[in-house]
Amino acid sequence: MRRSITHQRRWPLVTTLSAALLIPLASAPGSALAAPADAPAGPRAVAADGTVQALDAINPSSRTAGMFALYTPEFGPSTKTNQFGGEAVLQETATAGTYKVLDVCTVFTSCANKGNNAIPRDGAVLSASPGGTPDVRTFLRDHIHVGELVSLDGLTVRSVSTTIDATDPTAASYPGGVDPASGNCYPGCRGAEQLIVYTAASGRPTTKTNDYGYEVTVVDGRVVSRGGNNREIPADGMVISGHGGRGAWLSSNAIPGAKVAIEGSTLTVTIDESTYIYGAEQALVRAGDSLTAAGQSCLTIDNEGSAAAAAEARSLLDQAAKASEAGDVDGSVALAERAREAAELAWYRTAESRPVEGRGMWVRPTETTPAQIAKTLDEIDAAGVNMVFLETVFQGYTIYPSAVAKDNGIAAQRPEMVGFDPLQVWIDEAHARDIELHPWVHTFFVGAQSVNENGGAGPILEAHPEWAAVEREDVGKTGPQPSSQEEGYFFVDPAMPEPRAYMKSIYEEILTKYDVEGLHLDYIRYPVSQPWQTASFSYSDFSREAFAAEFAKDPYTLTPADPLWKSWDAWREENVTSFVSEVRELQQKLAPETQLSAAVFPDPADGLAKKFQNWADWVDKGYVDVLTGMSFGTSASSVARDTELMRKSVGDENLLYTATYGPFRGSSPDVLVDQTQAVRDAHSDGAALFAYNQLSAPQATALEEGVFRVEATTPHSDLVAASREAGRWTAENVSKAAGACLPEKTATKVQRELDRADSFLEKGKPAEAVEVYAKAASLISGSAEVQPDFAARMLRDLTMYQRWSGQAAAK
Numbered sequence: 001m002r003r004s005i006t007h008q009r010r011w012p013l014v015t016t017l018s019a020a021l022l023i024p025l026a027s028a029p030g031s032a033l034a035a036p037a038d039a040p041a042g043p044r045a046v047a048a049d050g051t052v053q054a055l056d057a058i059n060p061s062s063r064t065a066g067m068f069a070l071y072t073p074e075f076g077p078s079t080k081t082n083q084f085g086g087e088a089v090l091q092e093t094a095t096a097g098t099y100k101v102l103d104v105c106t107v108f109t110s111c112a113n114k115g116n117n118a119i120p121r122d123g124a125v126l127s128a129s130p131g132g133t134p135d136v137r138t139f140l141r142d143h144i145h146v147g148e149l150v151s152l153d154g155l156t157v158r159s160v161s162t163t164i165d166a167t168d169p170t171a172a173s174y175p176g177g178v179d180p181a182s183g184n185c186y187p188g189c190r191g192a193e194q195l196i197v198y199t200a201a202s203g204r205p206t207t208k209t210n211d212y213g214y215e216v217t218v219v220d221g222r223v224v225s226r227g228g229n230n231r232e233i234p235a236d237g238m239v240i241s242g243h244g245g246r247g248a249w250l251s252s253n254a255i256p257g258a259k260v261a262i263e264g265s266t267l268t269v270t271i272d273e274s275t276y277i278y279g280a281e282q283a284l285v286r287a288g289d290s291l292t293a294a295g296q297s298c299l300t301i302d303n304e305g306s307a308a309a310a311a312e313a314r315s316l317l318d319q320a321a322k323a324s325e326a327g328d329v330d331g332s333v334a335l336a337e338r339a340r341e342a343a344e345l346a347w348y349r350t351a352e353s354r355p356v357e358g359r360g361m362w363v364r365p366t367e368t369t370p371a372q373i374a375k376t377l378d379e380i381d382a383a384g385v386n387m388v389f390l391e392t393v394f395q396g397y398t399i400y401p402s403a404v405a406k407d408n409g410i411a412a413q414r415p416e417m418v419g420f421d422p423l424q425v426w427i428d429e430a431h432a433r434d435i436e437l438h439p440w441v442h443t444f445f446v447g448a449q450s451v452n453e454n455g456g457a458g459p460i461l462e463a464h465p466e467w468a469a470v471e472r473e474d475v476g477k478t479g480p481q482p483s484s485q486e487e488g489y490f491f492v493d494p495a496m497p498e499p500r501a502y503m504k505s506i507y508e509e510i511l512t513k514y515d516v517e518g519l520h521l522d523y524i525r526y527p528v529s530q531p532w533q534t535a536s537f538s539y540s541d542f543s544r545e546a547f548a549a550e551f552a553k554d555p556y557t558l559t560p561a562d563p564l565w566k567s568w569d570a571w572r573e574e575n576v577t578s579f580v581s582e583v584r585e586l587q588q589k590l591a592p593e594t595q596l597s598a599a600v601f602p603d604p605a606d607g608l609a610k611k612f613q614n615w616a617d618w619v620d621k622g623y624v625d626v627l628t629g630m631s632f633g634t635s636a637s638s639v640a641r642d643t644e645l646m647r648k649s650v651g652d653e654n655l656l657y658t659a660t661y662g663p664f665r666g667s668s669p670d671v672l673v674d675q676t677q678a679v680r681d682a683h684s685d686g687a688a689l690f691a692y693n694q695l696s697a698p699q700a701t702a703l704e705e706g707v708f709r710v711e712a713t714t715p716h717s718d719l720v721a722a723s724r725e726a727g728r729w730t731a732e733n734v735s736k737a738a739g740a741c742l743p744e745k746t747a748t749k750v751q752r753e754l755d756r757a758d759s760f761l762e763k764g765k766p767a768e769a770v771e772v773y774a775k776a777a778s779l780i781s782g783s784a785e786v787q788p789d790f791a792a793r794m795l796r797d798l799t800m801y802q803r804w805s806g807q808a809a810a811k
Helices: 017-021 023-030 137-143 245-253 273-296 303-325 329-348 370-382 403-407 422-432 459-463 497-513 541-551 565-590 604-611 615-620 636-650 669-681 697-707 719-737 744-762 766-781 788-810
Strands: 044-046 052-054 068-071 086-092 098-106 123-128 149-153 158-163 195-199 213-219 222-226 237-243 259-263 266-271 358-363 387-394 436-442 445-448 489-491 518-522 595-600 626-631 655-660 686-689
Touching: 086 137, 086 149, 098 123, 098 137, 123 137, 158 245, 195 245, 213 245, 222 259, 237 245, 266 273, 273 303, 273 329, 303 329, 329 669, 329 697, 358 370, 358 436, 358 655, 370 422, 370 697, 387 422, 403 497, 422 436, 436 497, 436 595, 445 459, 497 518, 497 565, 518 565, 541 565, 565 595, 565 615, 595 615, 604 615, 604 636, 615 636, 626 636, 636 655, 636 669, 655 669, 669 686, 669 697, 669 788, 719 744, 719 766, 719 788, 744 766, 744 788, 766 788
Parallel strands: 358 387, 358 686, 387 436, 436 518, 518 595, 595 626, 626 655, 655 686
Antiparallel strands: 044 052, 044 149, 068 123, 086 098, 086 123, 098 149, 158 266, 195 237, 213 222, 213 237, 259 266, 445 489
């Protein structure tokens, strides 16, 4: 793993969209392939035959239905899209704004690279998804050809417009924001694929939207901040909120500093050189404020690196202003973007970075050669990750050649990986970089219509259709049926002995054949089972007969009003919990040195009610070592709430690595930094990110330069060693802060207690260390002279060391 202060990246500091690749496009209409006079305003691609296609998004995190997008080197090494659309790979030419087509592949032709194409460092990729009307994939098929030239217009300095669905909606004023099932507003009265404006006139302090969209705050006609949902509505401005594709439009166009105007129901966003200068200025202000705050609270940061980046940003901003005054729009924008990038680096380097914490990353392997695996792990390593959850069993396939699958009449390996053992390569390459490898295994979810030929159920249920879980509305139908609430997903019945035995045999194969650090359970639950009238699971013949044998009642005849309904719920819950217990027994027998972890829903009541997943019971019974609570929130406050809820449920008895979804959601890099810090402050033992496959280059840089800057070891690998290493780091920080953030006498006393705790741990007495850490904490909390932010960090960390030492004592 790379060290903290060398700043030698494998994730390159890619010069941004406007600063390099697309700056010439401000003047692109004068190029040989300029768009016709009647071309649509805004970003667009112009084919060699003159056909124009509007671009819906630039570097979107998720290519939604019917989207025509552009991916640039800023996004990352590849587009990370699926195989159901089409893409054209472009390379820049000597003519500004003009690109040569290197390759085109769509679902309409026989070719291998319909998605996830590599993005050339000197080019871009046009990408079209299915589901639109008209089908945007046909633009690539019919108008983009290898060897021809394509122009990209209106990407840097531009003005784009869209339609507002409603302003300050209520149930009475805007029926489109009302849930027909309940008659009440959706959160914020914002429905699917809608763009809503919220002003202070609404009387609401925040938008009250949920986490499934994107929002920007506008003050004095400019975008001043963006990202997340349920944003505070400014008294002198507005919040613009988009769901789904409308959110993607906002993300691509409403960048910080963009000018916003509303006329009637038309929203217009204008980006010019002042937009980029404003964005860089605000980034520099934030970096300066953060550097000052770090000094005031004695936070250990990369002071030298931050100051150097800030100085560079100031110099570049001065140059950008002069270029703007001289009328050099392209030069001004390029310099402003470089200034913003330097200012962001300055801010990242003011983030806290701890030497002991879990830093997980989920990875769906798409690599089909050892060299590709090594390259991916280089990038993961550079980002500061210390544990990989590698998707090893998913959609009914194993990525490795499985004798167990073959013996059960099931496909022995994912077809695209036949010919070598990817799991072994991943393990070897991860260990070479001091990264832990935890196979991520799907449990009861075994197939998806979207990836199987003719919408089939996948290899497990094709071989054993009798194992299928049966939804209430599907009773009496022939063959496996997908879930209605998790559309297109197939599950096996958690009650049935045969699929349970099969999955345990797969896990046994992994734990005995491979040198892994853990096993990570996912989909360790029933399918979503609400509403009960139609979606409740599972009413297979086996489950109905097994329940009836115990309770003398067919569960299919029960309703929530029946006294036995609670028994039916408990019976299903026990099917999941007993399986976790059996896997735990297997793991302890075969590989007791490994960790058993599980991805769970953070609200235990919600997980239990909808999916019969009682992870709090698993913790109480010691069935798991680590929980990764899946926090889907788009803001730091939302993931902090989820973490606090989980910590309250698990107490001090379990390690918790909160899972945040910034990469998957395409959150801005600063959101990743803020969310990581938020889960730390909410008493998580680490953070895990979903997922590498959506991680952009700017996001990776934020991790590498910011919250994951310092090399870290995992707590679970050795709780005593973790407590000692982290405690010594804290003692160093106390020494540096003495006289500035806490009195010298208090510092001396705290250091003495930290030394005592370390001594107890060295002697194998972690229980005694718990008491000493508590005494050190009382010295901090008992002094009114300790700087508040420093005290909060100290109390957080000392509580964590007590937790780790207590768990070590319990073992």
